[in-house]
Amino acid sequence: MRALECTPTLPGYALARVAGGTRGGPFTMLRLAHRPPPELPGEGWVRLRPTLAGICGSDLSALHGHASPYLGALASSPFVPGHEVVATVAASGDGRWRTGTRVVVEPLLSCTVRGVVPPCPRCAAGEPQGCESVAGDGLAAGLQSGYCSDTGGGWAGEMVAHHSQLHEVPAALDDRDAVMVEPLACALHAVLRNQPGGDARVLVIGAGTLGLLTIAALRQAARPRRVIAVAKHDGQRRLAGRLGADVVCAPDAMLRTVRFETGARLVEGRTVAPFLLGGADLTFECSGTAAGLQSAIGSTRAGGTVVMVGMPGRAAIDLAPAWHRELNVRGAYGYGIETSGGVDVEPPRRTFAIALEAAVALRPGRLVDEPQPLEEYQRALARAASAGSRGVVKVAFAPQGEGA
């Protein structure tokens, strides 16, 4: 089968940091390969043919050498990227899934998926996103499908997934809607785990896929008093407004806008970047950048919460504001089982189930660009890396080829 295979090496990593990991050449980490499909690891596993597989910001970080080494230790090489996947069932060993069924993959490789018995404490507690078996128990290391050498990923003609990872796609959703279910689940998880009060002023930094979907999730599942969105590009600003942000501004206007919206005070020192005293009650940092996180902790009021939704990496950040303001700085990784509910969400439910329902109302497929064949991976990845400036939100591969 054809697959985009990633083989991290030290020279490749060094080259990726300089020139990106997709330029070709002897040290390139990503190449289009012909390789045998992955074996079914055991009972309960299903063979899938990915129809669409999204390119996530975390994929780009890994390929460009910007991802944290921490995450490198939780992946196994070589791997086929692609964890935002809508696929059809090609074969189900135990017959649980009918061939041809359209599914989305919940890519967490938790104890249930890995066949680890008894499950780790986090999985036992219903928090599979915190699974402690991801370093290699049961299957090769990998936080998710798309980073594990045993399962493959969505950027290939075939991949395998455990039956517990699959969710049938309702007929109301087309493939483009379905490929957005995974990032939508991430956004919903972040919001449901950090629900703002009805009087809260919420700041969302970054308006790529995660930022835009977080805005939508806030409007759908929480409904705070005010959502302020920070978006770099014109197209992103328009979308942020359409998806429910009350106020949208460019990064260079963020401090003034948040100050105005929250009645905070702007402090401008000679040796420090401007910051606010006061600010948002709750901030979702969706850009995954150091600048975004620095802005987040400088724009959130004392006692407020900063949620890292975008995947951060190594960063030099002045944490003094977080210390001084006694901020609650939290991560929001993936999805799992939501126990806290939200507006129109009855707990406990799997985040993916909630996301599938939300997608029917939201129709996020409108944010997906024309899918690209695997052969065009360099162009597709370049397009994804500059999506915002091109007026694009989500770039996805069509691994079965054009017209798939």
Add this chain to the structure above:
Amino acid sequence: MNRPGTVVEVGRSTPPILVHNGDSVVLQRFPVGTRVVYAPDPQTGLRDPDGAIRRALLNPLDSEPLPALLHAGMRLTIAVDDISLPLPPMRWPDTRARVLEAVLDLAADAGVEDVEIIIATSLHRRMTAAEVLHALGRRVFDAFWPDRLYNFDAEDPSALVEIGTTDHGEVVEISRRAATSDLLVYVNINLVAMDGGHKSVAVGLGSYRSLRHHHNVHTLRHTRSLMDPPRSALHSSCSRMGRLLEEHVKVFKIETTLNNDTFPAVLGFLNRREAEWTAKDRAMAKVVAQATATMPPAQARAVFHRTRAPYALTGVFAGATEPVHTRALESLYSQQVVPVRGQSDVLSVGIPYVGPYNVNSIMNPVLVSCMGLGYFFNMYRGMPLVRQGGVLIMTHPCREEFHPVHHPSYIDFYEQVLSETRDPERIEVEYEERFASDAWYRQLYRRSHAYHGVHPFYMWYWGAHALEHLGDVVVVGGDRNVCHRLGFRSASTLDDALEMATQTVGPNPSVTHLHCPPLFVCDVEPGGFETGVP
């Protein structure tokens, strides 16, 4: 006697007209038939200004002489106009310094020790020490700054006192020090007819709570015009407040008038009519126009803001507020009035580099709007220079540029308010209170050098009458996006602007251009102006 102001009709041989264009000037050809209104020539200044001041203090109008009001052990407060007057700042000695020294001499002679000087900033920014030094002089500055010479703080509750409420329900709240003094002496510079009278104390030393009774959309829509106090609702309100105030505190008013010798010799061509320019004037005009157009804006701004006006004192009047103001207005009008017959379809003005609220600062888009719609449109008595439904054409680059220290609330007003609505009434209802009570703006007003949070609202209201009257506003050379935000249209050239104006007022519009500064006010009488180009 000085030569009066005049209206010149542009003919085929008329040279290009100098038009102010922010931090630059342009030489502009107007269509044949355009009326260009020129200011009267500067009156001759008083030969002995210090003597005239002393005589005014000793022979006041409807008041005992100042020395008779001064005695040992009394509490004396002297208030002076702030940096917004005159424009541009005048070269040394500033009139305020002359008057202040005379008053202080008399106070010293009378043995008055409890003297404080308050700069009547109202909701304007605090003046810097250097600006105070320039306006009031070294002697006063060294003796009083900063403990007994200071900027008024309209947001210090302990420094304010409520005097009462007028029969129109207007709360009068002013400086506690001024209100509780045995004598309040107020030193004015009346640059335009809007200045002086009861407005000085009621506004200059008033709080937001007090100002909101007259600085609002309703009042300013019924202020026709700002330069015609008897027909100004704003001035009527201030007068009611002032009269109430004077029931509680003795006010000795000193109003001064200046001639309109606005620009120093090196920029003398700006004071003169183009047809009378010398070869040197023509050369200087071209050099200044080209140099300032090619310089970075900040550099051009710095050049112009270094200008000091050679204004000369033409009148000084002291005593009771109302007779003093009447005489000051007579003096001012004798310098500034230009009779004009009939309204035109289009009024053209060049917005200069400086207005009352951007001395040593940047004229941001909101201030450009205020200058055009608030000030120049209002330079009339009788009826506006432009007919109902007519078009105002301003010339200004109208860049999205703000002074971050002086105008922080303007930035938010422009970004957050004008992006939502330009309707003054809606703005007043939905946003004013929030800006006025914003803790950050309050802090910057009190501790930094920022205009009060509500100030941009007043600038917008200042144009409310014009916005209601005009059919369109076009800005020649204005940044397209900025003009759109302000609700105006931008045009690349005057010809384009006039073409755009025809969409509103029809073909062959009559055009009047104000050749201003130097400042003047038009007495507009009905009829008389024929349509311009056939």
